[in-house]
Amino acid sequence: MENSNFIKAQEWFEKLRSDLINEIEKIETKKFHITEWKHNSQGGGKMSKIKGTIIEKGGVNISTVAGQFNKNFSKNIPGTEKNNSYEASGISVVLHPLSPHIPSMHFNTRFLKTEKEWFGGGMDITPCLTFNEQNDYHEKLKKMCDQHDKSYYPKFKKWCDEYFYLSYRQEPRGIGGIFFDNLNSNNWNKDFHFIKDVGLFFKQYSIFLLKKYKDEMWNNTEKEIQLKKRSRYAEFNLLHDRGTRFGLETGGNIDAILMSMPPQAKWD
Numbered sequence: 001m002e003n004s005n006f007i008k009a010q011e012w013f014e015k016l017r018s019d020l021i022n023e024i025e026k027i028e029t030k031k032f033h034i035t036e037w038k039h040n041s042q043g044g045g046k047m048s049k050i051k052g053t054i055i056e057k058g059g060v061n062i063s064t065v066a067g068q069f070n071k072n073f074s075k076n077i078p079g080t081e082k083n084n085s086y087e088a089s090g091i092s093v094v095l096h097p098l099s100p101h102i103p104s105m106h107f108n109t110r111f112l113k114t115e116k117e118w119f120g121g122g123m124d125i126t127p128c129l130t131f132n133e134q135n136d137y138h139e140k141l142k143k144m145c146d147q148h149d150k151s152y153y154p155k156f157k158k159w160c161d162e163y164f165y166l167s168y169r170q171e172p173r174g175i176g177g178i179f180f181d182n183l184n185s186n187n188w189n190k191d192f193h194f195i196k197d198v199g200l201f202f203k204q205y206s207i208f209l210l211k212k213y214k215d216e217m218w219n220n221t222e223k224e225i226q227l228k229k230r231s232r233y234a235e236f237n238l239l240h241d242r243g244t245r246f247g248l249e250t251g252g253n254i255d256a257i258l259m260s261m262p263p264q265a266k267w268d
Contacts, residue, residue: 005188006087009111009119009195010064013091016199017062020093021048023207024060027214028052032060037253041067047256051263054214056098059259064089073249078182079116087113090121091199092243094260095206096233100226101213103127103174104233106260107202108243109195119195120181122156123202124164125209126174128229129222134175137205141178144201148194156180166232166240173236230265237261 021032030052038044045063052058068084069077077086090110097104109121125137138157145153160179165172178198185191237244237260247257 003087003113005117005192006089006111006113009192010089012192012196012199013062013064013089013109016203017046017048017060017091020060020203020206023203024050024055024058024210027207027210028054035255037256039063039065039067041065045253045256047253047259049259052098054097054099054102054210056096057263058095059093059256061092061256061259062090063253063256070249077112077114078118079114081115083115085114092256092260093202093206095210096230096262097210097214099213099216100128100218100222101216102209103131104230104262105202105206105209107199107206109199111195117184118181119183119191121195121198122160122177122179123198124160124174124177124179126229126233128226131175133209137175137177140205141201144197145178148190148197152180152194153178163240164236166236169232169235171232173232224266227264227266228268230262231267233262234265 025031028050030050032048032050035047036044037047043063043065045061045065048060050058066085066087069080069086071084080086088110090108092108093106095105104126105123106125107121107123109119111117111119142153145156156178157176160176161172163179164174164176183191241260244257244260
């Protein structure tokens, strides 16, 4: 893990984690509970969980690990045809607010190295009630992407819409965002700049939503709607989420991997 680009990415993920925790704790009455863990091969991570009065359950996790993929899993990973070794560093954030007026929010970015290297990640939000900021969210996300490459937003939005679609229910998990993988334009600094802006966008927009709606009143009927919507969130994370599979296949921390699960959910 001595590669300078790898270290730059790792340091950025660590800084973003600290900034997010600091911003959330400014508006929460509770503090994050932090747990460090060791990977079964090399490296480890830091799991930061909160159960607060605004965020019913949330997590901001970072990890930097290395090892070898098993042969079946490596078939889907670029650059492992001759060597199953990998290095990976990333940040993953999930916020499940108490108020039904605030959507659940998910974000992650990562840097992977095999015999190839690339960035991946994205963000999406899952409202359960009418969400007045939907157009604003997508417009601002598009503006951020356009500053880097005008093809990014339409391509990554489509990828997100398709990825977070529950085909067996014929419904999306939420209102989308962006999702991307295998990002390598042969200009590492350009790609890294985009990754940093994705993280900054999520930090700013998530804090904006928490502050705007944290004091808005809600009722039991709205909470029931939220709990049923959360069931879709849980289904996706258990059945389809690539990050969950990656963590389990590479010997990650189980609690950190399942941090994304909502604290409560209901099915009909």
